Amino acid sequence: MHSYIPSSNPSHFNLTGQSIFDWAKSHYRDHTFNKDEPIPTRPGLLYFVEQGAIRIVGFTQTNETLPKQSSHSDLSLCEAVFLGFVGAGLPFEIVSQFPISLKAIAHVEATSVIWLYWQDLEHWPDLKQEVFNSFRYQHQRKLLWLSMLGQKRTIDRLLGFLTLLIEEYGQPSDKGYYLPYTLTHAQIASAIGTTRVTVTRLMGRLRQEGLVSLDDDHLIYLP
């Protein structure tokens, strides 16, 4: 039973020995990306992050048949929503369904990614099981994420969002757990349905109250 229970921390999901990465390289199915470079993806392929991390973002094309309520709304056409990270050793896939598109973007410098067909996984049955475990775990996390977004007050969503990210990706330090990836206030705002200005203001408040702290590299800590 144990092997089917997703861990509360996906660092346990560092799925892959070196062999899958060696195999992918010998089949020319690897590429290294610069920070913020989009990763070309195709439906039906499975990807693994070898090193670095990607972020997944979503874009929705606004329905043009609905009348605009203000000129401001033109800005919201195809705005990116931050949907989470995928770190080293973990799988991802990118599906889209009109009018929603998902994209994978290298979140840190020198992020390397490999890809394979799903049927290639038949060569690695244990890995295949772990891939499915990882998606099962991701599904659970997204249900928690959606619950967190249901909170009425923006400051509750902000603290809930940071807590979920740090539970999932956090690294320990002597100052508490921290998120090893930078996030802009605009990226945070996109995820919790508010504006960059509000995130900046509320991050100040959370820091004043000692619920969040930042280090010199702007990484976010939960004490």
Added chain:
Amino acid sequence: MHSYIPSSNPSHFNLTGQSIFDWAKSHYRDHTFNKDEPIPTRPGLLYFVEQGAIRIVGFTQTNETLPKQSSHSDLSLCEAVFLGFVGAGLPFEIVSQFPISLKAIAHVEATSVIWLYWQDLEHWPDLKQEVFNSFRYQHQRKLLWLSMLGQKRTIDRLLGFLTLLIEEYGQPSDKGYYLPYTLTHAQIASAIGTTRVTVTRLMGRLRQEGLVSLDDDHLIYLP
């Protein structure tokens, strides 16, 4: 490869022949629930809906250490957020992580549910694979759902929400696809981060514009 690509419509995921349900009943692992009755769940167990449908809802305990901004916020303690349906033949599991709790609730009258341990699935390797496919598919749907929620205008979120639900659960009719489950305006509001009153107003607007219609049972149609 085909068997790993989640279908765009999960009716293809009617996973189970009768045998798993027969097995569960012979092991006293089945129960039938009334509409809106909560389904007791335990972490580490896997559930299947045999007939009817459940809805999954999320509750977040508001962080008490944050000062309230208004007396209104007391109402938001433990408010339920609608997170989706699970229909007949499909699996679900319920995890929680403080301060977020998920719950399964019978959405229609006479919803019957069976449960098993994950290791019981070893007796049904094909079913086990389909369970993982289903969670993989659910993960993809939740990423699309989160993208939809990133839209700034409430009417875009409302139409996007209804479209996602009807893509996933919709049944064909001569008036277009419809959602075979009723949803209250309060439930819709919880999912898209707005108020019941706003949902009522915007549903009126979508109906006026012919983008949505209702039948006599208040079921929602997309033409």
